[in-house]
Amino acid sequence: MHKIIAISGVVIKELYRRKDFYVLFVLTALITLLMGSANFFGDASLVGYITEIALLLIWISLLVISISTAARQIPSERENRTILPLLAKPVTRGQLIMGKFIGSWLAATIAMLVFYLFLAAIIWSRGEGPKISTYIQGIWLHWVSLAIITAMAICGSVFFSAPSANITITLIVTSAILMVGRYLNLLAEQNPEPFQSIIYAIYYAIPHLEWYDLRDSIVHKHPPAPWWAAGAATLYGTVYSAIFLTITWLRFKRTPLTNA
């Protein structure tokens, strides 16, 4: 286990060495503060629009941070040929994948906590914010979704030849799931065969990341989902992350360690 922790520690250090997080955080903070400074008919207690805009920016930023961090891990080790001494420690390929996954996920987690703390400070300094229980559940489920997304990006890194292709495709796929995943069954019903079966197959196969997006409930001050449902979604997320990591391991153990 300590080998996995050591590998993940290196990945976390990468987060604060790279500029992505700082740029995205400053951008989010600036836009949020700019929006917060606007005056709407003399009412300074309005928080809905700020929460909505800030949460959208947080989701976009964390998608970019988690995918770009995870997608670069294995290809950069192979490209720099540091993977050979790393595996000679000895570290198994499975431990390497787990270390990279946990490191990328925790790096995204640190970024996520900074973003959400900033948002909480802005919201509750203005007036009545969302329900705290919904806010906490929203953070929790967002964290679980980051695990799935990170695992997807790690998985993509052993299939795609370049990290850029992996980052682009993973971003498109995750955004598409978040935007239309919930409606694929409606879409399937409106299509003739064989498209209907194909859309249904996609609907049942994809990880339903939209379950983890509680932005509407937070913004519109709804109560949280039942905690058993959040627990079940966490289990679902764990299973999907495990599936992606297993596929990664099966592929990676047969892959040559260096690019010819």
Add this chain to the structure above:
Amino acid sequence: MQQIFPRKATSVDLIHVLLGNARELLANHLIKKADVYFHAGYYPSIFHEAAQARSRDHLHSEEYDEHAHEKEMSFLSKPKDIIDRFGRYFYPTEHRHLHGHETAEILPWLKFAASVDPQNVESYVITAFWLRRELHKPDQAEAFLREGLKANPNNLTLLYELARLRWEEYADPLKATNLLHFVLNSLRPKIQQEPNPEQIEIFHRAAILLAHIYEQQRDFKSAVSILQQTLELNTAPKPEVIQQKIEELNQHEVEPPTNQTCK
């Protein structure tokens, strides 16, 4: 025709340059966003059939069809499968409207809409409605309507709303009747030449309000005269109701008006 409000500003601002005609689409989207907030996040997506041709009457009128609105908003049928059923725990699934100070949350989107496309009259009308009805800020509502009139000089919908505000919030029959006469006089020739439903509706609403103000002022003769115009121009959706009201007014003893009004 003499203009009541100054001419439209012609300066080309940054939003205009950046967005061009997309401003109209964006403004409509922002008004829709306000509607989403009004329904506390419970709103049909583009994948739900109910999203097609929805009425926004409930956003700026107390007189919308509640039953039809409920029908429009029952877009969420029974869950189709386990994923659908389970997913519903994580987003709003209950139809409700914001009330009281909560409604202020829709205002930023409406103000954004007005900033993006100042020619979108709907954003001014809806904002003014909520500012005065739920938030009790008639002064802010009037200021925003006047802002709309600066961008849309002599817009008859905005003038009607301003008249309504002057009457309902300030009991100011003089300004209200002046504005309503201007609206009716502007619309009359247009309706006589080439009527369109929007003009007919605004004429009818302005006439009803003006007749109501005259009735309150006990100037029954003027009230009857205004109502007769709606019958002559065929703008009343229910002429029999108007006819009944005219007969009712005719039965009153005609008394001199209590306040001076300007026609």
